[in-house]
Amino acid sequence: MSCDKIDASLLQDYLDNTIDPLEKIFVQNHLKICDKCRRELSELKLLLYDLDDKNNYIIDYPPELETMRDDIIDSFLGKRKSPSKKIIEMQVETIKTTGKFIEHLPGAKQAPKLLKLASKGLKKGVKQGVQKLVAK
Incomplete structure (x- = not known):
């Protein structure tokens, strides 16, 4: 002016x-x-x-930005797992802990074969469930 x-x-x-x-x-x-x-x-x-x-x-963000954000987070935190895989891993950990607890119950030492059989069947079922999730 x-x-x-x-x-x-x-x-x-x-x-x-x-x-x-x-x-x-x-x-x-x-x-x-x-x-x-x-x-x-x-x-x-x-x-x-x-x-x-x-x-x-108001800014329109490109659709690739969300994927880029996830990739950056993954690079800092390591590979993230899908929620369903995390749930399955938590359940497996709970079952292992339950098995350790059962070992300390009276009478559990007389039936180790039954526990092993149940454990094998459970592992097989969990493995099949994980394979179905990965296939999706």
Whole structure:
């Protein structure tokens, strides 16, 4: 702006309504006669309007971004497993812990063959379940 009477910061304060009452009167009277300052004020209003418009900030993300994000997370945390595989692993761990608990029950030492047979059948069933999940 090439006007020597009004500073650009004074126009900004006038627009923000943070100006002293006496300065406000001065700026209003000056705007009535100065085309350059009116034009500057209009440009400031447009800039403020553009900054306040939230539609300017909506960004369409490419669909590959989600895959890229997952790859980056995988590289830092290691390979992630699908939730169904995690559930199966938790169940297998629970069964192992239950087997250890059963070993300490009275009478469990008399029936180790039954426990081994049950354990083998369970492992076979879990293995088949995992194979079906991986095949999907």
